[in-house]
Amino acid sequence: MSTAKNNKPTESELEILGILWEKGSGTVRDVHEILEKSKDAGYTTTLKLMQIMHEKGLLKRDTSNKTHVYEAAISQESTQQQLLNKMIDTVFNGSASQLVLQALGNHRSSQEELDKIKQYLNEIEQQQKK
Amino acid sequence: MSTAKNNKPTESELEILGILWEKGSGTVRDVHEILEKSKDAGYTTTLKLMQIMHEKGLLKRDTSNKTHVYEAAISQESTQQQLLNKMIDTVFNGSASQLVLQALGNHRSSQEELDKIKQYLNEIEQQQKK
DNA sequence: ATTTGTTTACGAAAATATTCGTAGATCAAT
DNA sequence: ATTGATCTACGAATATTTTCGTAAACAAAT
Numbered sequence: 001m002s003t004a005k006n007n008k009p010t011e012s013e014l015e016i017l018g019i020l021w022e023k024g025s026g027t028v029r030d031v032h033e034i035l036e037k038s039k040d041a042g043y044t045t046t047l048k049l050m051q052i053m054h055e056k057g058l059l060k061r062d063t064s065n066k067t068h069v070y071e072a073a074i075s076q077e078s079t080q081q082q083l084l085n086k087m088i089d090t091v092f093n094g095s096a097s098q099l100v101l102q103a104l105g106n107h108r109s110s111q112e113e114l115d116k117i118k119q120y121l122n123e124i125e126q127q128q129k130k
Numbered sequence: 131m132s133t134a135k136n137n138k139p140t141e142s143e144l145e146i147l148g149i150l151w152e153k154g155s156g157t158v159r160d161v162h163e164i165l166e167k168s169k170d171a172g173y174t175t176t177l178k179l180m181q182i183m184h185e186k187g188l189l190k191r192d193t194s195n196k197t198h199v200y201e202a203a204i205s206q207e208s209t210q211q212q213l214l215n216k217m218i219d220t221v222f223n224g225s226a227s228q229l230v231l232q233a234l235g236n237h238r239s240s241q242e243e244l245d246k247i248k249q250y251l252n253e254i255e256q257q258q259k260k
Numbered sequence: 261a262t263t264t265g266t267t268t269a270c271g272a273a274a275a276t277a278t279t280c281g282t283a284g285a286t287c288a289a290t
Numbered sequence: 291a292t293t294g295a296t297c298t299a300c301g302a303a304t305a306t307t308t309t310c311g312t313a314a315a316c317a318a319a320t
Contacts (some may be wrong), residue, residue: 010307018220028267045309047268052307066316067267080221080232087217088233090148091210097243099248101220102210103208111229113256114251117135120231121251128241140277158297175279177298182277197297243286 008057009079012049015039017058017072017079025071138184138207142179145169147188147202147209155201 009017019034020026032046050070052058062069084099092099105119139147149164150156162176180200192199205258214229222229234247 012308014220018223022223033255042310043266044268044311048270048309049307051269057166063268076221077232080229082220083217084229084233087213090144091206091213093148093152095243097247098232099210099214100233101248102207103214103226103230103233104247104250104254111255114255117227117230117234118248118251119246120234120301124234126246143268171278172280173296174281176299178279178300179277193298204298 007058008082009053009058009074013053013058014079016046016049016053016073017076020059020070020072025068025069027067029067031070038110136190138212139177139183139188139204142184144180144209146179146183147204150189150202151206157197157199159197161200163198170199205209 015035015038016031019031023030023034028043028047028050032043032049033044035041050059053067054061054070059070060073063069086097088094088099090098093101145165145168146161153164158173161180162173165171165176166230169260173251180189184191184200188201188203190203191201202206214226218224218226220228222232
């Protein structure tokens with residue numbers, strides 16, 4: 001494996017990753033403007049954070065222009081999975097389905113979403129049957 | 131609401147809460163011995179942590195005997211929900227079902243668990259239909 | 261070419277979280 | 291009543307994370 005992901009992102013770093021996963025890529029200013037909506041921090045704070053993340057290998061960046069453009073260097077899926085696993089382990093007594101039930105319970109999901117989940121459940125069952 | 135839960139548990143505190151939720155209650159030694167299996171810390175470290183958690187209102191304790199007995203002061207469910215919400219928000223683009231799919235995907239669930247989830251999905255649909 | 265605004269780099273302060281050493285209390289067994 | 295084991299309390303050192311001030315580079319507009 002090439003991408004070093006020994007460094008697990010901190011809370012603040014996760015917020016930035018979340019933004020970049022959604023946007024695809026962006027400058028410090030782009031990220032900062034979104035971050036500002038839910039948080040209260042100065043521009044250089046965001047900058048510093050993203051620089052650290054780059055050092056750690058959490059972000060890639062293009063420095064060919066004066067204003068650098070960043071993007072996530074670790075995949076959203078693997079990060080999600082890592083966080084889920086830890087969460088299931090420490091807070092859900094090791095039971096993934098307990099987590100699923102809890103997640104479905106308080107988040108009113110759309111019919112469309114529910115259908116997608118059902119369909120997925122069927123696929124899983126088919127796989128296990130054979 | 132009586133129980134002050136302004137203080138969100140830290141990483142280490144969550145581990146302790148997880149143990150106490152599962153055990154119901156326990157002494158510092160009880161908790162420490164379980165913690166030791168997955169972690170490497172001294173006894174007084176665990177003690178101090180649990181004392182801090184008591185101050186914060188995360189744990190209750192019975193001091194009538196020399197060896198104090200602790201238990202969680204915040205509910206597992208509400209803590210789970212809080213963590214899930216934040217996680218959905220920052221890492222799953224706000225989509226609960228995306229989290230559910232990811233959780234089901236890599237965690238091979240038992241048929242029994244899958245049935246429980248399906249049943250639950252049906253209940254949710256019934257509720258929404260009316 | 262000077263000013264203005266925006267950017268990066270850097271260092272270090274401030275805030276939080278984790279760890280542990282040491283002292284004193286308590287109790288059981290010698 | 292002295293020893294040994296175990297416990298709590300407390301303070302402080304470490305480590306980690308977050309925050310921001312300041313300086314220098316750069317470009318666009320005056």
